[in-house]
Structure formats: structure tokens, C-alpha cells
Amino acid sequence: MSTPRASCAFLLLPFALATAAAAPDAAQREMAAIRAARPSAPRPLAPMHATPCVNGMAGTYPCSNIDLLAFVPLAEFAASNTNSLWGWTDTDGSEYALIGADNGVAFYRLTDPTHPTYLGKLPTHAGTGSSIWRDVRVYQDHAFVVSDNNPGHGMQVFDLAALRGVTTAQTFAETAWYGAFGSSHTISINEATGFAYVPGSNLTCPGDSHTGGLQMIDIHVPDSPTFAGCINDAGYTHESQCWVYAGPDTAHVGKEICVDSNGPTHKIAIVDVSNKSAPVTLSSVTYDGAAYPHQGWLTEDHRYLLVDDELDESNFGHAARTYVWDVSDLEAPVLVGHHDSALDVIDHNQYVHGQYVYQSNYEAGVRILRMDNLSAAGLSEVAYFDTYPASNSAAFNGSWNNYRFPASGHVIATGIDEGFFVLDPHLCTAPPVPTLGATPNGDHRIDLAWSGSAPDASYRVERAQGGCGGHFETIADHLAAGSYSDTSASGAVTYGYRVVALDATGGCAAPASTCVEAQTSGSCTAPPLFAGIAAATNAGTSQCRVDLAWTGAQPACGGPASYSVYRSDQSDFVPDLAHRIAADVDALAFADDVVAGGAPQYYVVRASDAANGSEDGNLVRLSATPTGPNHDGTFASGAEPGDPVFDAEGVGSPTGLAPGQIDHAGWHMSTARKHDGVQSFWSTAANNLCVTLVTPPLDLSAGTSPQLSFWTAWDIEQGWDGGVVDISTDAGTTWTRLTPAGGYPGTITNGGSLCGITQGSGAFTGTAQFTFTQRQVDLSVYAGQSVKLRWLYRTDTAQTGEGWFVDDIALTHAQVPGACTIGGDAIFANGFDAAAR
Numbered sequence: 001m002s003t004p005r006a007s008c009a010f011l012l013l014p015f016a017l018a019t020a021a022a023a024p025d026a027a028q029r030e031m032a033a034i035r036a037a038r039p040s041a042p043r044p045l046a047p048m049h050a051t052p053c054v055n056g057m058a059g060t061y062p063c064s065n066i067d068l069l070a071f072v073p074l075a076e077f078a079a080s081n082t083n084s085l086w087g088w089t090d091t092d093g094s095e096y097a098l099i100g101a102d103n104g105v106a107f108y109r110l111t112d113p114t115h116p117t118y119l120g121k122l123p124t125h126a127g128t129g130s131s132i133w134r135d136v137r138v139y140q141d142h143a144f145v146v147s148d149n150n151p152g153h154g155m156q157v158f159d160l161a162a163l164r165g166v167t168t169a170q171t172f173a174e175t176a177w178y179g180a181f182g183s184s185h186t187i188s189i190n191e192a193t194g195f196a197y198v199p200g201s202n203l204t205c206p207g208d209s210h211t212g213g214l215q216m217i218d219i220h221v222p223d224s225p226t227f228a229g230c231i232n233d234a235g236y237t238h239e240s241q242c243w244v245y246a247g248p249d250t251a252h253v254g255k256e257i258c259v260d261s262n263g264p265t266h267k268i269a270i271v272d273v274s275n276k277s278a279p280v281t282l283s284s285v286t287y288d289g290a291a292y293p294h295q296g297w298l299t300e301d302h303r304y305l306l307v308d309d310e311l312d313e314s315n316f317g318h319a320a321r322t323y324v325w326d327v328s329d330l331e332a333p334v335l336v337g338h339h340d341s342a343l344d345v346i347d348h349n350q351y352v353h354g355q356y357v358y359q360s361n362y363e364a365g366v367r368i369l370r371m372d373n374l375s376a377a378g379l380s381e382v383a384y385f386d387t388y389p390a391s392n393s394a395a396f397n398g399s400w401n402n403y404r405f406p407a408s409g410h411v412i413a414t415g416i417d418e419g420f421f422v423l424d425p426h427l428c429t430a431p432p433v434p435t436l437g438a439t440p441n442g443d444h445r446i447d448l449a450w451s452g453s454a455p456d457a458s459y460r461v462e463r464a465q466g467g468c469g470g471h472f473e474t475i476a477d478h479l480a481a482g483s484y485s486d487t488s489a490s491g492a493v494t495y496g497y498r499v500v501a502l503d504a505t506g507g508c509a510a511p512a513s514t515c516v517e518a519q520t521s522g523s524c525t526a527p528p529l530f531a532g533i534a535a536a537t538n539a540g541t542s543q544c545r546v547d548l549a550w551t552g553a554q555p556a557c558g559g560p561a562s563y564s565v566y567r568s569d570q571s572d573f574v575p576d577l578a579h580r581i582a583a584d585v586d587a588l589a590f591a592d593d594v595v596a597g598g599a600p601q602y603y604v605v606r607a608s609d610a611a612n613g614s615e616d617g618n619l620v621r622l623s624a625t626p627t628g629p630n631h632d633g634t635f636a637s638g639a640e641p642g643d644p645v646f647d648a649e650g651v652g653s654p655t656g657l658a659p660g661q662i663d664h665a666g667w668h669m670s671t672a673r674k675h676d677g678v679q680s681f682w683s684t685a686a687n688n689l690c691v692t693l694v695t696p697p698l699d700l701s702a703g704t705s706p707q708l709s710f711w712t713a714w715d716i717e718q719g720w721d722g723g724v725v726d727i728s729t730d731a732g733t734t735w736t737r738l739t740p741a742g743g744y745p746g747t748i749t750n751g752g753s754l755c756g757i758t759q760g761s762g763a764f765t766g767t768a769q770f771t772f773t774q775r776q777v778d779l780s781v782y783a784g785q786s787v788k789l790r791w792l793y794r795t796d797t798a799q800t801g802e803g804w805f806v807d808d809i810a811l812t813h814a815q816v817p818g819a820c821t822i823g824g825d826a827i828f829a830n831g832f833d834a835a836a837r
Contacts, residue, residue, distance in 0.1 A: 065383035191319030199237035212236035227275030247302025266290035319640035337377030428508030443522030456504035468496035468515035491522030530607035532620025543823035553607035628820035680807035702784035704813035715801035719749035722763030755794035
């Protein structure tokens, strides 16, 4: 890598980063995992055609409500793997599949979707190699192609008109080429504005050393792209999706808005890019349980944002999770909640079409979710096609991406090591969208009526305090009539209303009606408008304490606002009196000093209006684990869920890589080989790696003899590739080589200085060393200092083994969090204490 990288939480992903400094390592790890999951040779598979889903199977593929129209194996288009893909619909209605592969983009005509016609391939840009990462999008009948971990590739432009009338497969030439960057992770295009957005590139802004941000390109003239602007102040951006905003936040209607997934910083950024030379970040938010926010997609009304996190499943051990944000205020997004899949797999790419979300969830294949009630994060899986029936685990196999053709509704999806699939979902037909009216009718009553009712339909009524731009909540459901009287409306408060029609099954919903606003008479009874808790921090004191903070509520009825604090050891608890630990808090902070230590505690804060006593109902939860002051002890991690988080920091570019080349790989968790438990740290396996596994800062106790120990196994090309252990006393700016007791088991014999491991250096190197052995390093000379430790792994340009496995790391005489004691008043089992909190 070209410059040192900022650290990022340890991830397990399958993408390739695009920058040395900005992308780090989370992405690196992710990308390495994808690379490492690839078999040495793809398994030969036979084509399949017109195979319906019957009794839960389409041939050998598990399915529900999705038929298999065709499967095309890799061998038919001479590829070793697929990655992303996109679709193109010609002016005559013909549909084409654009399949990203390791060595280019393959083109298929889908006139007969049960027998796709191979038209040929656009090879990777001249002078560049194959790559697991390639991405393609379409604008004005042109394809735009980028590739990661592929120095010098830039952006290819290909005129898709060249596919018309092709009867014999051929090798196509790019129409134009844009070279203001080399590698980049992905590309998105706002077809409404004619701009392409390239995140994670090795050159973000001309003349600026920062990398990995968002480069904006003017493609109004497709075969003559020009640089338009850049964003380089948010670190590495993994994915970006941009729209002309048409949602409820009236201050930003008509502006071009991008949602950037900035994985290493654990943040989702919403950016106004209307002025390409001066983009404005409207908000940048994280969330409890963030590991690597990967991609976000707006609903069609631009009110909600769906986010997938590519590493939370691996890091925290839960099922694939879709996060739902209310973005009706672009400057203050609110996390509504999340939906968990039934499977412990990794979610990757997702797209919204009408009331459905089309997800590619790696080993679980294509999953289609219906958005039932996003105001409560309500989604339901209604169809799936499992492209990888061999397993359903948190690994980087199966479906990378999918694309739905708007006219036919057919879906194409890649199978990374298999080929691509043409699918035909069978989803419900929603009732017509109702037309809603609202009329005040006396104190505390607003009458609603709607037209466009369908036979056997039922209806759900949703209300937003403050008007159509507010946060909607369901106030009535399963209504058979075309009317409803809201008798709980507060006087002197404006409400926004919308109604949702559902079919007779209750499982197929139309888009919500156009919102209408109304206000009625009567006393003011509404609760405050409140965004919920903003921070929960462990105090680290001898008496257990968690410090909470939030921004002020907006009383609807005069106020002032006060706050109640709720706590539980369960992440999904519902606030009630049994969980309330404080009430009538007037400040914007609260110190919970009567909490038990050693386990995560979850908090919700709600606001009340003193004028009427009404409390809001937000469910924003944050967590913290109370511990005591640091003391002399043993720092330990076995790569298990819940163990201390490691980073994967970048290092300088390995000698021998092309200038500007960024290697996008990094350490991951592996269940294939481990000393104990269920997984170990794993370097991944690929050529041209220069990757590090890095501890958090560790303070060694003064006057002691700290000892580092770890268990390790390896399968590394003898003498050419290898791994070493380093220590830093200046927060990772410089590193010093450590030597385990008894020395390293081998020596680097080839020339050069890859990753700073020179010829003659001792190293872990050698093949088939699969029995874990414990290694120890005496760190007595570093006692009293703050250090970081890293396991540095390098490979050259040819041959590789399984890589390096490290497990059960322990460091004695380190300052580690101690236990804390419960202080203050006694706490009853139901959460109340003896004092009136």
C-alpha cells in the first residue's frame, strides 16, 4: 500500500479495497476473505433450463416462489469466477445480462430467457490482469466498468449498441477509457443527472494523496467522461448510491443526494452532491453493532434507508441483518430497528423495487423481502432462490449481486464460483393505491376516508406527529372499511396521515397513499418529538457506571421536556416500568451508577412533556459494558465472537507491486483451522498480499515481565512467502521485529523486501504445518510502555498455500479492565431501586 492506513475494526468481508490510506483494512480483510474462499479451480457444472420451483426445489436448488429460467456455468464464458452484474434493456425491449467476471464482462441476450445467447466479452483493460472484483453499470446505452485490486484499470466505457444483431460470440473493444484512477471498488450511476460515482479508488482527488473516497465523473457524453468532483474527508467509502431527492425533507427536494457507506469508520453518510465542487455532508451516523456498513438503498418514497453490514454477522454471531433508518430528516436520520434473516449468512447487495427488497446474501442466494411496515422495521421474506445449496454459513460464497429487469421482472444473479442464474420470481399483485382525505371532526378527532378500495382488501393507517415529514407509526391495522376515525389526536398539533392497502392474504401491500395533513381542536396531549439516546459510555471507574447522553426533545405542548431512562441486559427489550431506572431527568445526560458490571447493558431514553405527562415511544437502543479501572492482568483473544476486536492496519506498498497498486486483502476469521473454540485469525490466501493483524493499544505494567504467547499453524510457500510478529511503541508509526523463543521456523530466501520482510529474515514459512504449536515472546524490555502488536503476512506474485492461522493470543502483565462494584442505592429485581429514581 502506498501510505499508512488508519485503523478500522476487524472485519470479515469479501471485497477489495481501493485505497491504501482510506480503505484499509476492513475492506482489505473483506476482500481477502472473498479471495480466499475461492476454490483452486471452479467445479464444472452443467447448464440448466426452464426448471420450475416445485415442492421447494428447482432441480438441486432450494427455492420458494422463484423459478429457474436458466443457469449458465462459468465455462461457457471462459471465466474463473463472477462478481457483480447489471442489466440493459434496449430500445426495442430486448434484455441483456452484463456479467462481471474475473477477466472481463460477458454479454448475454435474454430474448429467450430460458436459453441465454452468449454474445462475447469485453476483456479487462489492456495491460491489467484478472481480478475477483469488477463492477458494471449502464447509462444511455453504454456500460461503465471498474475493477478493484487491478492497478491501471480505470473506467472502461463500452457502447452497448455493438451487441445488436450479434450472432457469433466475439471479443469486444472498449469504446472509451477514463484513467483518472486505477483500481476502484464499485461504481454507481445516477441516470437522472448523468454522473457516475466511483468509491474506494486509489486516487480520489487529483493532486491529493488521500485515497478511497468518492470520485464524481460527468458522463453526459458517455464516450468522453470528465472529472467533476471528489469527496476525500470521510475516509474510505465502500459503496455509494445517489438519487435526485424527492422525499419528505422539503429543504432538500430536488437536490442530488448520495448515501455513502463508509465501512472502516462504521458510518453511513448522507451527502448533498448537487455542487460537485463543494459537496456538503448533511449527516454521518453510526449505530449499535456496526462492524462494516456495506451498502444503503432508499425506498422509492425516499423516506426510509435500508442498510446491510457485511461484517456484523461474522463479528457478533447473529443472522443476516437489515437495518432500517427513517431519513425523513436527512440531517438527523433515526434508526428505526432491524430485521433479522432466519439464516446465519452474510448479507451483501440489496435493491428496492416497489414494496420489495431484492437481496444477494452470499451463501443464502437471492432473497426477496416484502416491506410490510418500515415504521417498525417490519419486513418479511416472501421468496428465495438458494444459489449455493452446499451451505448456509457466514462465508463469502454464493450470490454476489442481482439485477431485476423492470419490464419482465426477471432477475439475474451471479454465483461466484458457479456462473450466473436467470430467475423468475412469482410475487403477489398489490391492490390499487388508495386516495386519502382527512377532516377534523371535533376535539381530539380526525376522520379519514379513502377511495380506490379493492375487493377483500384490508388497510393499515399510519400517522406522523408534526406532519408528513415526521416519523410514521401504525395507529390502526386490518381495517375492512374505507374509513377510520382517529380519536386519539392531540389538539393544536399537525399530523400527517397515510393509508396502506393489503390484499386478501394480508401479505401483499400497495405503496402507501400520498400523505395528507390535518389538525384538530382540543387539549394538547401529544408527546415531545425526540430522537432518543445518542451515547452510552463505560466510565471505567471502580463503581460500575455507564454515562448516557442525548440531544434535547422538542415539546409539542409547551414543555418543558423531561426524560426517563430504561435499561435491560436484553438487546430487544421493550421499555416499561419494570425496566425504568430513572424518571423526571431534566438534564441531557444521566450517569447510571447502580448497574452491574461485566456484561452488556442496553438503554432506551424517552422524553415526556411536563405540560401533559405524555411520553414518546422511541425504541432507539445503545449498549455499553460496565467495567472497573484497568489493572495488571492478561489480555487475551481467541478470535471468538465477543473477544477483543483487532484491527487490520495498512502497511507500505510491498516492493514489486506496480506504483499506486493497492492490495485489498486482510485477515479474517476462519473456522477451517483453529486451536480451540470455533474459529481462528487467518491471513487469507492470495498472491501479492501484504496484510496485518493488529492488537488495540495495550499498556504493559511497569516493573513486570510481560510475555506474549499465541498458537499458530501455517501453509506458506517455503522461503518465498512468510509471516512475522512486530511491536510498535508509537501507536503504529514504526515497528520493530520480534523473535519468538527458539527463533522463527524458517527463513525468507528470495530477494527483495516485500512488506519489509527482507531476504534472510526469519519467518513463519513452509508448507503443510497444520498442527497448532504455541509460540512465546519475552516483552520484558517493553514493560511500562504502551504498545501495539501485529502479525504481518506477505506473499509474492506466484504460488500460495492456505496461509497463516493464529489463535488464542495472550499477553500477560497488560493493563486490562477490572471488575467494578455496584454502588449507590439497592436495586430491586424489577429494576427499581430503593430511592425514587
